[in-house]
Amino acid sequence: MKKKIVIPSSYFCAWSGGTDLIRYLLSNLVTGNDKNEFDIFIIIPSKNLISNLKKIFFPYLYFLKNFKKKQKIEFKNWPLTNGSKFLDNYFSSKKFNDKLNIIYADYINENKVIKKNNIDIVLPCVQKQPEDYNWIGYLFDFQHEYLPEFFSQEEIEIRRNTMRDILFNCNYVFTNSKKTRKDAEKFFGNFPAKIVTIPYAPCIDEELFNENYDEVRKKYEISNIHFITCNQFWRHKNHDTVLKAFSEYLDKNGQADLIFTGNTKDRKFPEYFEYLQSLIKKLNLKNKVKILGMISKEDQLSLIRGARALIQPTLFEGGPGGGSCRDAISLDTEIFASDIEINREINCGTVKYFNPKNSSELSKLMLDSEKLIPKKKDLNQLVVEGNERRTLSGKYLLEIISTAINEKKNVSKY
Numbered sequence: 001m002k003k004k005i006v007i008p009s010s011y012f013c014a015w016s017g018g019t020d021l022i023r024y025l026l027s028n029l030v031t032g033n034d035k036n037e038f039d040i041f042i043i044i045p046s047k048n049l050i051s052n053l054k055k056i057f058f059p060y061l062y063f064l065k066n067f068k069k070k071q072k073i074e075f076k077n078w079p080l081t082n083g084s085k086f087l088d089n090y091f092s093s094k095k096f097n098d099k100l101n102i103i104y105a106d107y108i109n110e111n112k113v114i115k116k117n118n119i120d121i122v123l124p125c126v127q128k129q130p131e132d133y134n135w136i137g138y139l140f141d142f143q144h145e146y147l148p149e150f151f152s153q154e155e156i157e158i159r160r161n162t163m164r165d166i167l168f169n170c171n172y173v174f175t176n177s178k179k180t181r182k183d184a185e186k187f188f189g190n191f192p193a194k195i196v197t198i199p200y201a202p203c204i205d206e207e208l209f210n211e212n213y214d215e216v217r218k219k220y221e222i223s224n225i226h227f228i229t230c231n232q233f234w235r236h237k238n239h240d241t242v243l244k245a246f247s248e249y250l251d252k253n254g255q256a257d258l259i260f261t262g263n264t265k266d267r268k269f270p271e272y273f274e275y276l277q278s279l280i281k282k283l284n285l286k287n288k289v290k291i292l293g294m295i296s297k298e299d300q301l302s303l304i305r306g307a308r309a310l311i312q313p314t315l316f317e318g319g320p321g322g323g324s325c326r327d328a329i330s331l332d333t334e335i336f337a338s339d340i341e342i343n344r345e346i347n348c349g350t351v352k353y354f355n356p357k358n359s360s361e362l363s364k365l366m367l368d369s370e371k372l373i374p375k376k377k378d379l380n381q382l383v384v385e386g387n388e389r390r391t392l393s394g395k396y397l398l399e400i401i402s403t404a405i406n407e408k409k410n411v412s413k414y
Helices: 010-014 016-032 049-068 081-091 107-116 153-169 178-188 213-219 239-251 272-282 297-306 322-330 341-345 359-368 379-412
Strands: 003-008 038-044 101-104 121-125 135-138 172-175 194-197 226-230 257-261 289-291 309-312 335-338 351-354
Touching (some): 003 107, 003 379, 010 016, 010 081, 010 107, 016 081, 016 322, 038 081, 121 379, 135 153, 135 379, 178 194, 226 297, 226 322, 239 272, 239 359, 257 297, 297 322, 309 359, 322 335, 335 359, 341 351, 351 359
Parallel strands (some): 038 101, 121 135, 135 172, 172 194, 226 309, 257 289, 335 351
């Protein structure tokens, strides 16, 4: 009998990095399941009564909540809308026909759905699960320990307690990096869970990639060669270093433009985007910098493919280079990455490193890139290379999952 794996996606639908993680992990599992030994399910909070009601009433409830607290009066859409729509569209494609089972259920009904379908294991779980579940935990990162100024004390305690619950209450935990595994040992000492690092496996998503680069350029009024940074506009993403480096680059006759994509709102530091805008004005970059905000994944990938280089200036990540570096490698676009420990785990592609606090180092990389523009690999070749990585990653993870299922069954016999 096939073993049943389920991925509940609700938690990850709240932001684009979360849906990218589910897309990445689940695509690896489906590709690695080439012998069809597992039944793989995903639960998406969409197309069910409760989720539909939330989409309708959440904006008004949010308005009333803020009104009562005398906070900023605004309407806000149900935060899972865009993420659930993206995952539904992506995994409903022909590529996943007969390879993946989609269940549409709201978060509050996930446990009921899991039991109804006799699921063998649930993953990736970001909080402790019921005792009768077999589950694999997931740790994002320990940013709260290294950059506590970005968190309230309450948030730090919640993160610590949640991680402790995971590490001491399940047999296996997935992370995106060796650095996160080391940090778990550093901050929690000995714990029973075995930590497994998800293999680094950049691969083109053919369903998402828009090959018509000229059309995308026209859409966003891009007429020049460009560098690109694809991060949310959060303080630890370090956009200001990129702007200062770009200013130095232009002062030395650099010719390219600079493009940013990502959500411009930072809930914790709403003033951060205003600061960046004032910095653009101060450095006289307005005509050379384009901030596109949230754009479709298809358009973003096209702009990454067409870029001279992707710049990843981040001060902290949960996985090597974040999702944008995986995308750049899959498309054979050179990367200029901040020289932090986790980014050194990038093990393929073309990557050059710079001190994230030294704008001159980044500026030099940008200038040097104008001396020789390498020809990028053919897309068909990149698809083959990416699928090889994805298959190996999926098979490795399925072996871990199978072991976790068998261990649980053996324990339950006694």
